[in-house]
Amino acid sequence: MHFYRSINTIKAFTFDLDDTLYNNNMIVENAEEKMLKTLQGYEQLRTLKLSEYIAEKRTVLAFDPEIYHDVNVWRIQTIKSLLNKTNIPVSKFADVIDESMNCFIYWRHKMKVPESTHSLLTKLATKYPLAAITNGNVDINKIGLSDYFQFSLRGGEHGRSKPFPEIFDLASSKLNISSHSILHVGDNLLTDVNGAINNGFLACFINIYNQNILHLDDTRCLPHIEITQLPELENLL
Template sequence: MHFYRTMNTIKALTFDLDDTLYDNSMIVEKAEEEMLKTLQSYEQLHTLTISEYLSEKHTVLVSEPEIYHDVNVWRSQTIKSLLNKTDIPVQKFADVIDESMTCFNFWRHKMQVPESTHMLLTKLATKYPLAVITNGNVDVHQIGLGDYFQFSLRGGEHGRSKPFPEIFELASDKLSISPHHILHVGDNLLTDVNGAINNGFLACFINIYKHDIFQIDDTRCLPHIEITQLLELDNLL
């Protein structure tokens, strides 16, 4: 555990989810592969490739730049855009989108949360209020983490995604604790660390790849704390 900044007293913690509380590698890719199979089951889309899907996703983003704040809306709009290029009746679009999104979300939640994460959150929750601030679409209750957190905020649904201020401000308001006493823990230097610092939070960077923080291109400012594994937060108890 490395300390780079002086810190106020920690009175609450907020957490990112993906690659912070569990290993998210290949989870989204697998979910997209399975969703693609669902889309390919329709004759009009049976030749659809993942590269074509991702290209369409980029096209949707270019036409609606703010859509990236809500990954669920972005994904459903991408599917709708693909359907618009087929002869599938418009009245069937909702069913196709719902089926595809249901498939994606099923596989999106097929990750293993380490027992060590459960143990750490159990300990932390006895001393601090805990909450989630995520840019993704994982439901903490579906992965067995819901009982540890007072609430979970998601980009798009609860304001613009990290590093924008709304979602951080809402977390502080819901906790009824000043941002200067809330430690946000995350693996992304831009969305988590820069977002936390710029919005008055304390920041803990989980450096999962153990790179030299001074050599990482995304470093805009130093966090208060740097760790390489989640269990180091046990030192806060």
């Protein structure tokens, strides 16, 4: 554990989810492959390739740059855009979208949360209020983490995604604790560290690849604390 800045008294914690509380490697990629197979089950999309889906996703983003704040809406609009290029009746779009999104969400939550994460959150939750702030679409209820958190906020659904201020402000408001006393923990230097500090939070960077933070391209400012493994936060108890 490295300290780069002096810290105020910590009164609450907020956590990023993906690659902070569990290994998210290949989870989204696998879920997209399963979703693609579902779409390919329709004759009109039988030859759809993942590269074509990704290209369509970029086209949707170019048309509506703000859509990236909500990854669920972005995915739905991408599927709809693909359907518009087929002869599938518009009346069937909702069914296709529901089936493919349900498939994606099912596989999106097929991850194992380490026991070390459960152990840490159990200990922290006895002393501090905890909350989750994610730019993704993981439902903490589906991965066994809901008991630890007072609430979970998601980009798009609860304001623009990190590092923008709305979602941080809402977390502070819902916790009823000054942002200067909330430690946000995350693995992303731009969305988590820069976002937290620019919005008055304390920041803890979990350096999952154990690289020199001063040599990382995304470093805009130093966090208050740097760790390489989540259980190191027990040192703050």
